[in-house]
Amino acid sequence: MFLDDLELRNPKLIEYSFKMHQSGKINPNTYILDLDTILNNSKELITEAKKYDIEPYFMSKQLGRNPLVCKKLMGLGFKGAVVVDFQEAKIMIDNNIPIAHIGNLVQIPDGMLKKVISYGVGMITIFSLEKARKIDEIARQLGITQNICLKFYNKKDFLYDGQKSGFLLEDLEYVLAEILKLKNLKIDSLTAFPCYLYEQKSDKVLPTANLKTMQSAQKRIHKLFNFEPRLNVPSCNQANLMYQVSLQGGSSVEPGSSLMGMTPDNVNHTSREIAAMVYVTEVSHNFQEHAFCYGGGSYFRGKIDKALVGTDKDASRKISVIKPAPQNIDYHIELSEQSEVGKTVLMAFRTQVFVTRSEVAVISGLQQDKPKIEGFYTSGGQFISEKSWADL
Structure with missing residues (x-):
């Protein structure tokens, strides 16, 4: 390819x-x-993201969760790694690599919550009230406030098999009311996956229905609860997309394949x-x-x-x-x-x-x-x- x-x-x-x-x-x-080219690619993306006040977190699963590369990426100015599952969390913790985001694709198992939270995590995505309550309990024991990220979906959204998760958008008011009772949690962001996908016909990366659902959730939270979570917008994140992300309200991105120059549009060298x-x-x-x-x-x-x-x-x-x-x-x-x-x-x-x-x-x-x-x-x-x- x-x-x-x-x-x-x-x-x-x-x-x-x-x-x-x-x-x-x-x-x-x-x-x-x-490594040289991975770092050059990363500099391109970081420069473009910072231009629009977008925070980039790097993904490492595509390149084998490699700790050497991760440490080099941290040296460029990334805030931390995106951790997709608990095995990856262990690699990051063992190598003292900051974790910016965990939980979007795979939740942290209950038995590992205290270890991960005490290590320090930028934000944790949750998509069940049970997990929210357990995270709140551990954060209370540790004497901290833990940032969380919520995932909402609509019935017409596109979700990959094996990755289906999230709160139903129509349940937003109930979900927010329950989470806001948990005093050691702070809702930092909303997320979805995928937020962008490459369309071969147009040779463009386009927003998905998932992103529109997230934008709707953000507006409803602002109206009902008088605050506005940030938008975390993963998938197909690359330098050329940052302007579009800024127009659509994205606050943080999670490049992975792009750091290796392996997003779908690279077939056409664009x-x-x-x-x-x-x-x-x-x-x-x-x-x-x-x-x-x-x-x-x-x-x-x-x-x-x-x-x-x-x-x-x-x-x-x-x-x-x-x-x-x-x-x-x-x-x-x-x-x-x-x-x-x-x-x-x-x-x-x-x-x-x-x-x-x-x-x-x-x-x-x-x-x-x-x-x-x-x-x-x-x-x-x-x-x-x-x-x-x-x-x-």
């Missing part, structure tokens, strides 16, 4: 990936992160952010008329379409990828043609590294022609080694 953008705007990452795999320094089923990640694997064998490469890193919504196959950039050729079936384990990824066993295979697609079985290699200095492997990590952010497996 993003291979063309890599070739056009980040050829050094392609050249480096071929070299490192062929030399045995990078294993198959490894995502390489170009995003300011440049592709900064590549998936490296290797031809395992041929079966009938097709080559099969080592898998483990595919993502069923990734829109994998083609791969560069060869021993270096100049000697490589593009081969179509047969999209892995979501109902099967991706032990291998199938190519549309045969190829020589052992050749490097490079792909770039819209991924979520944290749900894969891949390793992650973080590379600094690539854009200054001084590449250095900073370390190898699991897809969930656990440090493995500073050296490649071949050098241990």
Whole structure:
């Protein structure tokens, strides 16, 4: 999906990936992160967000919750990380990385609430009164006021399977009245997901019905309760979107894929952010008329379409990828043609590294022609080694 953008705007990452795999320094089923370009992309977004008084929080799940990258992002001026589930919270806490927002997609389990809240969290999204009461109780024990974020939905909103949650908009008055009884909670923001989606036909990122529901909730709260929560507007957050976010009242954004230059509009090279990640694997064998490469890193919504196959950039050729079936384990990824066993295979697609079985290699200095492997990590952010497996 993003291979063309890599070739056009980040050829050094392609050249480096071929070299490192062929030399045995990078294993198959490894995502390489170009730290230089990730930081440049992030600076673009932060600059644009600050122009419109929008607060950016970074997402790390797409790049494997990598603590090294997260710490570098904090150095640019991000307020903290967006944590989508309690496993990610543990990674951030273990590495002393500030948490700006938690709970939008997955609530904090009761047994972990005290640990997370006592660590310090910018705001916690809730979508049940039971959870609100438990958070209030713990905040009272700790002697703090905890900022919370509420999620409302309308029956016509677009919600992904496995992510359905929120208070029904028509119940807003009752929900607010109950939460306002909880004296150790402060309603800071409203949120929804997704607030923006890319439309291929127009090649534009457009607001969803979810965003309109959130704006309606904000207006009703102001009318009924005389205060106005901020709007947290995640999904497709990138530099080019910040002006639109400002016009629609957004106060905070949560870039993730854009930091790696992997938002859908990058297919047409219209995003300011440049592709900064590549998936490296290797031809395992041929079966009938097709080559099969080592898998483990595919993502069923990734829109994998083609791969560069060869021993270096100049000697490589593009081969179509047969999209892995979501109902099967991706032990291998199938190519549309045969190829020589052992050749490097490079792909770039819209991924979520944290749900894969891949390793992650973080590379600094690539854009200054001084590449250095900073370390190898699991897809969930656990440090493995500073050296490649071949050098241990």
